[in-house]
Amino acid sequence: MISVELADILRSNRTDFNARFNEARRSYSGLNGEQFAVVLREMVDPLIVAVAELCPDCVAETTSVAYDVALELAGQNLVGPGGRNMAIDEGWRALLPSVARHLAAEPRRVLPAISNALHHLATTPGARPAEWARDLGRLAGLCGSADEFLRLGQAAAWRSGLAHYRTAALALFDSLPEQLSLALLEVSSPTSWKAVRLLLEQNRWYNPTTPECDQAVAGDQLRIVARVGAFRGFGGLFIEPPRVAVNGSSILVRSGPECWLLTADFFGATFHRCDPALFDASARQANLPPGLKIDGSTVRRNGITLNLDPLGMISSCAATVDTLALTSPLTHAVLLVALT
Structure with missing residues (x-):
């Protein structure tokens, strides 16, 4: 009825x-x-x-x-x-x-x-x-x-996972009443939207629901922040274990003949198809930032160590100023490590 x-x-x-x-x-x-x-x-x-x-x-x-x-x-x-x-x-x-x-x-x-x-x-x-x-x-x-x-x-x-909306979303938050912006982000302590926006801009892995003091401690560590992507047979994108490369401030991912631009932050990650030739050119020029080293299944930076034995031997890596992407022949996922 x-x-x-x-x-x-x-x-x-x-x-x-x-x-x-x-x-x-x-x-x-x-x-x-x-x-x-x-x-x-x-x-x-x-x-x-x-x-x-x-x-x-x-x-x-x-x-x-x-x-x-x-x-x-x-x-x-x-x-x-x-x-x-x-x-x-x-x-x-x-x-x-x-x-x-x-x-x-x-x-x-x-x-x-x-x-x-x-x-x-x-x-x-x-x-x-x-x-x-x-x-x-x-x-x-x-x-x-x-x-x-x-x-x-x-x-x-x-906020619900469309990481490529990041820049546009920040501009939209600017146009909303401050109370509404802070409520949507579930900010953990009394503050202003201007202050939260600055933190979001400075650190894509910033979590507005967690006190800043806790995040300051976390920022001194190498933290696994996400595993993204999956085997196509299980609903993912990749037909074989992927590889990664960096192009400017962007992380590229390749699996077989296909290539994607990966956008990721605290709220989620999305993949966007791109030209495989861009990946090939970027992979030839790959360099890790100073102080960051990969040794087998271990990541080291400025005296801090992250052991990734379950991942097996790291097959490729790519780093921007705030994110390290890692792959292994044992998984169809890309592991993301926060550098901020």
Whole structure:
């Protein structure tokens, strides 16, 4: 059963909604009426009920937009029974009722943006769509407008694993109220956004949820901060154990004939395809920073030692000013060590 609010809108505009469904079926031959009914009941109805409680006059437009977005998602088999992307189903159910105020204000902007973000996060290895939805749900009430809410969502995508958004996210944080920026990052102690931003800029491995004194001690050590990448047979990118090289301030990763640019920080890591020729040229020029040495499975820097015996013999290494990447013939992952 669906709510009275949704049932009334669907009934009063039955001809129009049926026409939209039939039109969508021309593009998506696998679109199934019974399965779409489940999408309407489980994904669309809860958000319409929430909107109706806040703004009854907004229900018609919100329903119209939600119907079209849900129709496109179902047509691509991304949602509904047997859907390919459960993160969107779960995100709609968990997040949308709690952001009804912003949905009601600008449904044509907010609903597609949320759906696209959930899809992007869900299809990026290592990203965390459920965390993103939780963050937006807990902070939506602090947003003064739908526009502010959307900017929060873009910034939150970085925090949920999209490391390549780092620079853009910092600029977005600058545009948000300080209280909102600090709340999203769950900063551990009272401070200003300006102070936190400086630390984030200076150290990509800075954790805003941990007291600075603890991180000062950690910064004097060689710390393993991430293992990224996996065998393609298990859903990863690599067909064989990868190798790494450095190009300027960037780390490149190669596996077989394929090559990626790796972006990584405290919040996550992402891979972006690049020209293998760039890797080959960079590998020929590789040099470690002064004071950093690799010996078998041991990393040494300025009297500090990191033993990596379980990794086996290190097959390649690449270092930027703040990160050391290591590979081994025994694993399809890239090990990242913080140098700051």
